[in-house]
Amino acid sequence: MPSPSHPVERFSFSTALFGMLVLTLGMGLGRFLYTPMLPVMMAEGSFSFSQLSWIASGNYAGYLAGSLLFSFGAFHQPSRLRPFLLASALASGLLILAMAWLLPFILVLLIRVLAGVASAGMLIFGSTLIMQHTRHPFVLAALFSGVGIGIALGNEYVLAGLHFDLSSQTLWQGAGALSGMMLIALTLLMPSKKHAITPMPLAKTEQQIMSWWLLAILYGLAGFGYIIVATYLPLMAKDA
Secondary structure (H helix, E strand, O other), X not given: OOOOOOHHHOOOHHHHHHHHHHHXXXXXXXXXXXXXXXXXXXXXXXXXHHHHHHHHHHHHHHHHHHHHHOOOHHHHOHHHHHHHHHHHHHHHHHHHHHOOOOOOHHHHHHHHHHHHHHHHHHHHHXXXXXXXOOOOXXXXXXXXXXXXXXXXXXXXXXXXXXXXXXXXXXHHHHHHHHXXXXXXXXXXXXXXXXXXXXXXXXXXXXXXXXXXXXXXXXXXXXXXXXXXXXXXHHHHHHHO
């Protein structure tokens, strides 16, 4: 067991904040802001319920495609992680902003597919970069807390906007501006290369804790269990 002073257990508040912001932007806003925005867009008559459902499904398909694409080792070379992460963050922000444009259904669908790919990139590159610098439990917890923080932030943001009678177009514009500020913060908080942990080779006798396919099934079932409710809960609550 490494001691608390060991680099693997290094605690850094800035790294924890960086990780939290990665998933606040990439997952909480980039992926799940659409949930509270769906009933707003539907009430405005921008799209039908069927079209909005396809748009939501397109985002999940993009996330799946991005997850599979970015799993290849060529994306995980240390020198590429930072530029790939920043590119994913920039894409997330621009695609959020693009939702403010009055575009045809097929283009909005394409935007959300690409947003799903960008969200996958932020999750994969962000978590990989964090774990190259520390395995401290608090830092890792802060990283994944970003999803919930982003969801809560997005929900309250939309509720506040509705209180002031803001349109979905204005709400997407504001979310794009917020994403831009987060991108600047991510750039400033980016962990330094000099603090990266030297990779340790795995012992030949070390066994896998779980087969990859079993892990994929478990993660898939978790997604199936929550994604329908996570997407349509605001609409169901509105109609209740």
